[in-house]
Amino acid sequence: MATKKISKQRYEAELLRLQSEFVQLQEWVKASGARVAVLFEGRDAAGKGGTIKRITQHLNPRIARIVALPAPTDRERTQWYFQRYVANLPAAGEITLFDRSWYNRAGVEKVMGYCTPEQHRLFLEQVPIFEQMLIEDGILLRKYWFSVSDEEQLKRFRSRGSDPTRRWKLSPMDVESITRWEDYSRAKDEMMARTDLPNSPWYVVESDIKKHARLNMMAHLLASIPYEHTPPLDITLPDRPEPEGYERPPRERTTYVPDHVSTLL
Template structure:
């Protein structure tokens, strides 16, 4: 998708997300959006675009770390329950309880008993959420093996994004078919009418973000909320306040001035 067209459509969709958030606040709606998919499928970058202009007090991104030893002794869904939204909140889950059906199962981090118990309990758990009034949306980001490998290599060569590449990510290349089977089985058990899976083709990141956000907006029955017109008052006249001398406080050094000076010196040398 061409960059200029993508950026134009993205801004329009993000404006609609702000409208949706206002409706959520006013009505007390609760929304959970689950982002799942293979490593490097584009989940994180899409979450970034969804949340970019939203109020972080209303829209939270949940990305839980590896479970602690205590977490491992609790009911599996228990560690996720505290992160569910209260009235007027949106939760974006960067991976979710579906870790158990994917990486935990494929990499042997859970037992077969725990895995099959999850496949049985997940639909029950999700029906309970929906019955209680939560809008639950589940997105699977699908990326081809060729594109995934290309993104891994790009991350490995980019010092700013190398942190996004873990040993488990690299192993997913060698376990491609295992992950494919796990995803297929997960869909069979958890693609339920109350909370279906929506698959996002994500080889083209720009197109996948546009498609996902547009679909999200179509699934939430929001309406435009009339907003209070806020007037900025005129600044009152000074009452005699005098600011203390600047040398009474410690200031951050003017690094920007140093950069400008170096840049000016380089330009002068080039043209001199």
């Protein structure tokens, strides 16, 4: 039976409410010195980026940082695998949202042969220890897996290909993933079996309906963190002082942006 979809009006109202709560979370993180790290994983076109965009829409980018690392450089490939991710972990008063994370090794790197079987095995052995170290040091770690069906993923790929503003999202890797659906499924199942642990669980987000996935994930993340509402600063704007003879230079001395809008009216 098909799931009833939320109305646009109800969605926008709840999204704004949750975004307002994320502002409260941000202020608590800033005031308390908490460190929050959130991992967004899942298949291509599962809705990770759209959810991150809604979470951060009204947040301070100096506090809530998005980390989407490119492919490792030749030098980074010789480092300890977790090293470049460690450099992007949150400091006190920060929220770090990883748009894909160290779990690349359990997914795309394994399926596409970018790591050796030994490197993959070692990763699955080390990652529970690594995450336990983060948790023991006080980092609030949350891991989300966005689950999308093969039919919906293909639909979204086709939509990207026909949209000039989103065509860049359709990469050769995305195309390759279509023919490797079962390989990715097996890799994900093994990853879950080894890393879905009581101290560091995976939370699965059903994401065939994007709006539902966003609201569900955002509400869960907020509920999982014991933040408190921080009273806003009492800021009083001063009166503007009386003019003291300043004169603005003639407009002709300044190069202005052309009035493009006037050509549209």
